[in-house]
Amino acid sequence: MNKTAITAAQILPVLADRWSPRSYDTNHEVTSHELLSILEAARWAPSANNSQPWRFSVLKRGDALHTAVAAEGLSGFNQAWAPNASVLIVVSIKTLTADGKENHSAPYDAGLAVANLVTQAHELGLHAHQIGGFIPEAIKSILELDEDLRPIVVVAVGKVAPAEQLEGPAYEREIQPRTRFELDEIVLHGKP
Numbered sequence: 001m002n003k004t005a006i007t008a009a010q011i012l013p014v015l016a017d018r019w020s021p022r023s024y025d026t027n028h029e030v031t032s033h034e035l036l037s038i039l040e041a042a043r044w045a046p047s048a049n050n051s052q053p054w055r056f057s058v059l060k061r062g063d064a065l066h067t068a069v070a071a072e073g074l075s076g077f078n079q080a081w082a083p084n085a086s087v088l089i090v091v092s093i094k095t096l097t098a099d100g101k102e103n104h105s106a107p108y109d110a111g112l113a114v115a116n117l118v119t120q121a122h123e124l125g126l127h128a129h130q131i132g133g134f135i136p137e138a139i140k141s142i143l144e145l146d147e148d149l150r151p152i153v154v155v156a157v158g159k160v161a162p163a164e165q166l167e168g169p170a171y172e173r174e175i176q177p178r179t180r181f182e183l184d185e186i187v188l189h190g191k192p
């Protein structure tokens with residue numbers, strides 16, 4: 001099963017090799033050092049005005065908050081696979097700036113932090129899978145998040161397991177090669 005990106009020019013190996021599995025080792029535990037490393041990678045992302053509007057809730061498999069989010073916070077198909085990962089990291093954004101105005105760049109900034117986080121996870125030999133299919137109100141309530149915090153994504157992080165652990169369409173998706181639009185389709189002006 002080759003998941004490495006096919007690219008027209010060389011890119012960083014970690015960027016080419018990173019992918020989002022759904023089959024996770026249910027016995028694996030992420031170490032404190034690994035968690036520190038991926039959170040530091042996120043922390044050092046750039047943000048507009050250095051506002052750093054991201055907040056992280058690290059829920060380890062087996063902990064009460066993990067159990068609650070796994071049971072009530074994930075939508076549909078995500079409930080079947082994501083709780084098997086070693087941790088679920090809920091990423092929330094501060095929706096307001098220091099002077100109480102809406103922080104329009106917060107989602108963009110948080111995306112940069114999560115990109116760092118998932119890339120660092122892969123560099124450590126772990127895998128990460130971002131999840132937009134979650135129930136924000138349920139997660140907000142379970143984690144007792146402040147009013148101005150909005151959960152923006154959940155990231156499953158853990159050790160990848162054989163695809164055969166999955167069944168049906170999930171298995172089929174797991175073994176597919178990764179695809180992207182061609183550069184011709186996404187570079188509107190100035191394609192090299």
Ligand SMILES: Cc1cc2nc3c(=O)[nH]c(=O)nc-3n(C[C@H](O)[C@H](O)[C@H](O)COP(=O)(O)O)c2cc1C
Pocket residue numbers: 018019020021078129130131132133134153178
């Ligand atoms: C913001 C965001 C939300 C996503 N939501 C889900 C989701 O709810 N369930 C899921 O299985 N995958 C989800 N994904 C994973 C994408 O489907 C995946 O990243 C994409 O197909 C590219 O595959 P790759 O990461 O292996 O390159 C999400 C990814 C992102 C960035």
